[in-house]
Structure formats: structure tokens, C-alpha cells
Amino acid sequence: MSVLVFTENWDGQFKKLSFELVSYAKGVAGMTGTTVTAVSIGKVNETELKKLGNYGADKIISISNDQLTYLDSQAYASVIADVARNENASVLVISNNNTGKAIAPRLSVKLKAGIGSGVSKLPIKTDPFTVYKRTYSGNAFAHMVINSDIKILTLAQNSFDISETPNNATIENLNVIVDGSVNKTAVRDVQKQSGKILLNDADIVVSGGRGMKSPDNWGSLIEFASSLGAATACSRPVSDEGWRPHDEHTGQTGKIIAPNLYIAIGISGATQHLAGISSSKYIVAINTDKDAPIFEAAQYGIVGDAMKVLPELVNAVKELKK
Amino acid sequence: MKILVCISNVPDTTTKIRFAGDNSSIDTTGIQWVINPWDELSLTRALELKDASAGAIKSVTVIHVGAASSEPTIRKALAIGADDAIRVNAESADSYYVACQIAEVVKKEQFDIILCGIESSDYNGSAVGGMIAEFLEIPSVSAVSGITVVNGQSVMTREIDGGKEEVTVPSPFVAIVQKGIAKEPRIAAMRGIMMARTKPVKVTEPVSAEPLTKIVGFEKPAPRAACKFVDAENPAQLIELLLNEAKVI
Structure with a gap:
């Protein structure tokens, strides 16, 4: 046996x-x-x-x-x-x-x-x-x-x-x-991304939602993610709008992940989103709405504007690395 | 060419799950039942393929294993545009049982493409599609995020770790689909709803099959500690907590 x-x-x-x-x-x-x-x-x-x-x-x-x-x-x-x-x-x-x-x-x-x-x-x-x-x-x-x-x-x-x-x-x-x-599967073409931290493998994931307001605002989120060695993700509306690629969508119908740390920025935390991330060991939420359901799932939270908070978080991580 | 779409009848994804009878089952009081989200996308894509096939795809059939109470969900699939439906008249005991029933129907009716969602949003088993293929000893392609049919040949995009592959398999085959297969689920129009009333739903009795698993109880996920708030004026404190308290960075 x-x-x-x-x-x-x-x-x-x-x-x-x-x-x-x-x-x-x-x-x-x-x-x-x-x-x-x-x-x-x-x-x-x-x-x-x-x-x-x-x-x-x-x-x-x-x-x-x-x-x-x-x-x-x-x-x-x-x-x-x-x-x-x-x-x-x-x-x-x-x-x-x-x-x-x-x-x-x-x-x-x-x-x-x-x-x-x-x-x-x-x-x-x-x-x-x-x-x-x-x-x-x-x-x-x-x-x-x-x-x-x-x-x-x-x-x-x-x-x-x-x-x-x-x-x-x-x-x-x-x-x-x-x-x-x-053995009948014929593979015609393979496209692999190199150098990117894969969402399913990542220990830390930084994820953005509609609260990021525009795809132009993703620069600071990506900078924050790379400072932590994290993968980037997004909520469904963001991928539906084409702000971010579909393979970043975490949630019930997207990817289901369980990192050690999931940082949700500008994500309200609808049931369908939580279905994809609820197995994360720690969830952090940054949202302007203090009543957003994401705070019920989170262990740490900041009620505030992501655009103001993100640059300060990047600085704090930089300070730490010095 | 004929396409079969397997559909599961699940609680609306916003449903608050409650348990009944000593936590051994789900309390179905007040639950809105819907087509499993991935199956709805499969159906949408099947209809798009048929529309674009200039008559080469003759029909899109939906199949469901369930009691008569699931008929409204089947009618909804017909209203969205499926040509006909088959219901195997049995409670779904487990994925093995359901796959066995669907495979038996396929043996009699012959389909070229069989589409299944990657999982059902209730049991999260991700098993029925692959099992149908194995019962029928035909190819299956999993994690399919795109499918086209060109001159009778199906070409699929499948997701792999950190990338995509373009693959083909000969028909008949099972495609197990996920996000990306169709942009938005197709919505039933009034005309479709009217037409659905007269579309054929064939009811067949199940074959004898032994389920291999049984759910004996449910429990709620462990509650999480209450959220600790950090002042928006001092975000650096968050980094300090993640480093020293949670020890996750």
C-alpha cells in the first residue's frame, strides 16, 4: 500500500x-x-x-x-x-x-x-x-x-x-x-510570460479594484507590489473594463488564490470577490468607504484614498529596506 | 455538427449559505436557483459558434441531471438560445454519478463538442467534464479560455501555469471551460423566453450508478479576527504591523 x-x-x-x-x-x-x-x-x-x-x-x-x-x-x-x-x-x-x-x-x-x-x-x-x-x-x-x-x-x-x-x-x-x-492533443503554439511572479504561486498579492478610478493610476500599485516582491491582481470590473488583463482577475469566476498576504486596494469586497481570496492567510483592505464589506474579511485596514496612501506605503517599504 | 452544453443548477452566487438538519444539508429556503456561471458562459460561446458556422453547427443542446424542480433553469437555457434540452431525471448524487449519466446519454445521441464549466459554484468539484470524457474514452481539454471552429476543426486556447497554449484535438471531445470563453453571458430576450416554452425538453431516466462520495456535514469557515484599523495619516504603521505582528513581509 x-x-x-x-x-x-x-x-x-x-x-x-x-x-x-x-x-x-x-x-x-x-x-x-x-x-x-x-x-x-x-x-x-x-x-x-x-x-x-x-x-x-x-x-x-x-x-x-x-x-x-x-x-x-x-x-x-x-x-x-x-x-x-x-x-x-x-x-x-x-x-x-x-x-x-x-x-x-x-x-x-x-x-x-x-x-x-x-x-x-x-x-x-x-x-x-x-x-x-x-x-x-x-x-x-x-x-x-x-x-x-x-x-x-x-x-x-x-x-x-x-x-x-x-x-x-x-x-x-x-x-x-x-x-x-x-495522446491526441496537438499543441500549435505556446506563449509563456517570463520574469513575472505568477499569481497562483505568489506569497504576497497586491490587487486593485474600481476604487483605483483609472488604469492610469496603476503605476503606484505596481510599484508597491514590486517593492514587496508581490504579484498583481484585480477585481472583476477592472478586468471587464479592460484596465488590467483577464488573467489578473481574482474572484469566483476568475482565479482562486491563497497567498500569505492579500492587499485589496479600492475593492469593496463583494461575495464573488471574496470567494476568490478568502483562503488568504492575511487580508489587508484600503478603501474610502468604511462600511465596505472587504473590512469584514480583513485583519488590517486603512480607510482612505488609495492615491494618497499608496505612495506613502511605497516609501515605508523603501525605508524598511535601507 | 452538434454541441452539447452541460448545465448545473446552483444557488445564485450572492446567496448567504445557511445549513439545515443538524448541519447535514443546505437550507434551500428562499434560494434563487441559476445556471452555474461557467455553464452560462459555455452556452453563450456555443451559441456564438453556431451563429458563426453558416449552418455547419446544426444544434446546441443542453443537458442537466436533476429533479423536475430544476426545470426553470433548463427553460432559462432554452430562452437564452439552446435548441433543445435533455434532463436526466435523478438527484445529482456526486460528480461521478452525474458524469456517468451524461456519458450514457452521449453514447446514444452522438455530439461532436461537449462543453462543461470548470466547476460548479456549489460543490467546487471540477470533476464532471473530465469524468465524462473518461467514461467515453475521448479527449478532454481543460482550462479552456477560448474556442473557435474552423472547417470542422476546433482550436482551443488553454491556460497553463504562466501562459497559454493553442491546442487541437479530434472530435468528439470534452472542453472544460473557464473565464474568457465568452465576454458576457448572453441574456434571454422576450422572444427567446416565449420560444423557450415550446422547445423540447426530453426527460430520460437514469442508469444505475454508484456514487463514490457523500457529504455528511457542513461547517462555516473559521471566523476571522476583527479588522485592526490604521490611521490614513500614518500608512507606514501598516507596514510595521505586517512586518512585526503578522510577520508576512
Whole structure:
């Protein structure tokens, strides 16, 4: 029996996300009295693979097959399902990000395994296997029993603390044959932004709403964000107006994020916005309206005009760095 | 060419969620039910594709797994412009159960493009679309923020970590869509509402399927500490608190 964790790399490097996943899998293995097997797809060198052992992986299976360069949900699910069967996996741990959402449902059908999606804590108990999961866009959390023999848990990004429990993991390079009939995604073009802090990965996010009044006012917000090493985000009206790109929209129908610190500037805090950010560890609000609902979600607030406050915040961070 | 749009019936997104019966279920008193926001965008895009296809896309069908009480939501989808609807007459037990029911219908009726929203705003499962594809053993493309059909070939934009890819897969396939797929949901016009009354809604009985999960209880999110206000005349104090008290910068 084992807990199988699907890790993701970025041009051969693991991100924090993968260490969270392995730490979580280690926690589940502790509850179920099993070991952790990590699966990596892509070209990752041995030094990098070994890192997974630092977070509790007992065994690492590395698959670097050219046919798996791009994500095909059917091909990936078929490869991972084979590994899960060989490893006698009782629980699969996968990220609740775009890749995980593409693969987990297919694995669920292949393995007849119920999914606990978007978990942020270890299971409540293992008999019956009960997980704590986000529902109603964060307005309620469900206790969900998974009745199948194999369970799939998809972990919300940034929601589980990394813990180092060094293990001398064994590495196995696995050659797989990918059946062309299940690998039909053709990628014509790839556009990647480089050098930008990705919203889903960011520890700190600075976000602007309609209260910023004009796209011309974003300079000071961006300056504040870069002084903190933060990613920038925005509310829905701002992206709908075209003031900021759509991929910055955080909220129910945009990105759902859980940074350590979310700073909402000129955002009133409608339910739909809070649905995307309520898992942030700390929320700071800057708004002219003292009755704005964002202050009910925030731990720190300033009632004031963003245009006046922002330059002073930038100065304060600069002072700090001196 | 035929498009199928899967729709879920969810509480209006501004609903204040209350629990009933020992916190084991949601109190549905006074809830306004709507088409799941992502499904509404899928439907909108499907209709745009049909309008632009010069007759190549013959129909846009919506499918829903739910009891008769969800008919108003199905009628709304027809009013927005879907040609017809299928309702599988069963309470949705879990995503596996729902996907199994939809897959069974697709096996009989043959669709070229199946659109699903990335998640439903109630269970946030993000599972039904991929499961339908696996039951049918056909391709699925996830995180789709754009789709066009050119000479019968679907070209999709999918979001990846820090970027986008342009991808194609052969039909039939499932596209799991997210924000960006359509600009604004299409609104039902009066003519559409009138026409919807006479559009066909086929009711089919479910096949036998075993749900794999069950929600046994709900709880509210942990309450947050009250907001600590910093004087607007002294914003630097905020930075000091974030550094020394919250320790997050």
C-alpha cells in the first residue's frame, strides 16, 4: 500500500507546490500507515528529484518520455493509473491546479476512485475516510466521505505548510509506452510570460479594484507590489473594463488564490470577490468607504484614498529596506 | 455538427449559505436557483459558434441531471438560445454519478463538442467534464479560455501555469471551460423566453450508478479576527504591523 503523489516541475525544477503535495502525502501516509511514492513526469535531474525525499517521499518514480512533453489528460491519466496500480496506491494526491483538474477526474473513472477536491487540511479521519473540503466557493466547508477503495485528494495550492522530514528516497527511472490512441492533443503554439511572479504561486498579492478610478493610476500599485516582491491582481470590473488583463482577475469566476498576504486596494469586497481570496492567510483592505464589506474579511485596514496612501506605503517599504 | 452544453443548477452566487438538519444539508429556503456561471458562459460561446458556422453547427443542446424542480433553469437555457434540452431525471448524487449519466446519454445521441464549466459554484468539484470524457474514452481539454471552429476543426486556447497554449484535438471531445470563453453571458430576450416554452425538453431516466462520495456535514469557515484599523495619516504603521505582528513581509 502507498500514497501516490503526482508532482509537477517547471522546466525541470520543482516548485513549492510540489513540496506542499509531498508534505501532504506524507501526512496522509502517517494516518494510513503507508509509504509515499512520488511520480514526476518530465526531464528532471537526479539532484532535483532527490529534493522530494526531503519532504517525505520514500520512492520517486521519474518518467521522462518525449510523448509527454505537453499535457494530454488522457495520456497522463493512463500513465499515472498504471503506476498507481503497480504501487498498490490507496490514496492519490494531486494539485487542484489546472493540470490536476485535467487529470484527477479521468483517474477517478479509471481507478473507480472518489475525489475529494480542493482539500486544504489532512483528512478528518480514515474510517470512514472523511475529508474537509471547500464548497459554495468558500462560504461553507463540507465533511465528505469517500467510499471507494482508492481515494483521490486534490490539494489547494498554498494551503498546506511544507514540512521537511528527510528520507533517503530511492529513484526509479520508468520507461513507459504511450499509446497514440490516447495522446491526441496537438499543441500549435505556446506563449509563456517570463520574469513575472505568477499569481497562483505568489506569497504576497497586491490587487486593485474600481476604487483605483483609472488604469492610469496603476503605476503606484505596481510599484508597491514590486517593492514587496508581490504579484498583481484585480477585481472583476477592472478586468471587464479592460484596465488590467483577464488573467489578473481574482474572484469566483476568475482565479482562486491563497497567498500569505492579500492587499485589496479600492475593492469593496463583494461575495464573488471574496470567494476568490478568502483562503488568504492575511487580508489587508484600503478603501474610502468604511462600511465596505472587504473590512469584514480583513485583519488590517486603512480607510482612505488609495492615491494618497499608496505612495506613502511605497516609501515605508523603501525605508524598511535601507 | 452538434454541441452539447452541460448545465448545473446552483444557488445564485450572492446567496448567504445557511445549513439545515443538524448541519447535514443546505437550507434551500428562499434560494434563487441559476445556471452555474461557467455553464452560462459555455452556452453563450456555443451559441456564438453556431451563429458563426453558416449552418455547419446544426444544434446546441443542453443537458442537466436533476429533479423536475430544476426545470426553470433548463427553460432559462432554452430562452437564452439552446435548441433543445435533455434532463436526466435523478438527484445529482456526486460528480461521478452525474458524469456517468451524461456519458450514457452521449453514447446514444452522438455530439461532436461537449462543453462543461470548470466547476460548479456549489460543490467546487471540477470533476464532471473530465469524468465524462473518461467514461467515453475521448479527449478532454481543460482550462479552456477560448474556442473557435474552423472547417470542422476546433482550436482551443488553454491556460497553463504562466501562459497559454493553442491546442487541437479530434472530435468528439470534452472542453472544460473557464473565464474568457465568452465576454458576457448572453441574456434571454422576450422572444427567446416565449420560444423557450415550446422547445423540447426530453426527460430520460437514469442508469444505475454508484456514487463514490457523500457529504455528511457542513461547517462555516473559521471566523476571522476583527479588522485592526490604521490611521490614513500614518500608512507606514501598516507596514510595521505586517512586518512585526503578522510577520508576512
